[in-house]
């Protein structure tokens with residue numbers, strides 16, 4: 001199934017002001033510049049929906065979108081290397097962690113990981129943080145158009161091996177590209193299956 005319609009609803013700094021939690025919700029998180037907003041646009045077939053930028057730190061708020069009238073999609077600011085002040089980073093961190101722990105209709109958070117890199121401590125730590133709190137997550141490896149298939153596979157497998165060591169099993173994951181729409185059908189199907197439950 002394809003996504004037919006996605007609409008921007010509202011931006012917030014406080015999870016308490018987010019839309020009433022009456023629909024299943026899926027959030028996108030990961031290091032700044034990893035490709036969260038681009039992936040959202042790719043999945044929803046809407047290039048201009050979420051704002052993207054070559055400069056890390058573009059998304060600064062909790063952004064709610066409604067998809068096909070029956071589920072919420074959330075674009076979040078990045079963690080990690082955004083070129084913003086320490087205090088602003090700390091504020092985002094608090095905002096994100098509060099949102100993830102308190103949002104009652106959250107079905108899953110997608111942790112985006114740059115498929116070009118070896119496993120990064122920051123990403124592993126974030127996944128551990130979610131696991132410790134019982135926040136359901138899946139992984140989305142991004143920018144898979146940037147390296148050869150074999151190099152991507154190598155990096156993905158390294159990351160999954162670390163997850164297996166730490167968690168005892170491998171989480172659900174997708175290998176994606178916002179550039180060439182790799183992984184789109186699987187990803188949308190996964191969300192829709194979870195919406196239906």
Ligand code: GTP
Pocket residue numbers: 030031032033034035036037038039051052053054055056057058059060076077078079142143144145146176177178179180
């Ligand atoms: P912040 O909101 O700043 O945290 O960033 P973000 O994670 O939302 O990243 P964004 O989608 O804005 O993309 C960052 C940069 O990566 C942009 O220049 C995108 O064009 C580029 N980019 C994102 N996804 C892909 C991809 O799949 N392939 C390629 N080649 N470039 C990508």
Ligand code: MG
Pocket residue numbers: 036037038051052058059075076077
């Ligand atoms: Mg963004």
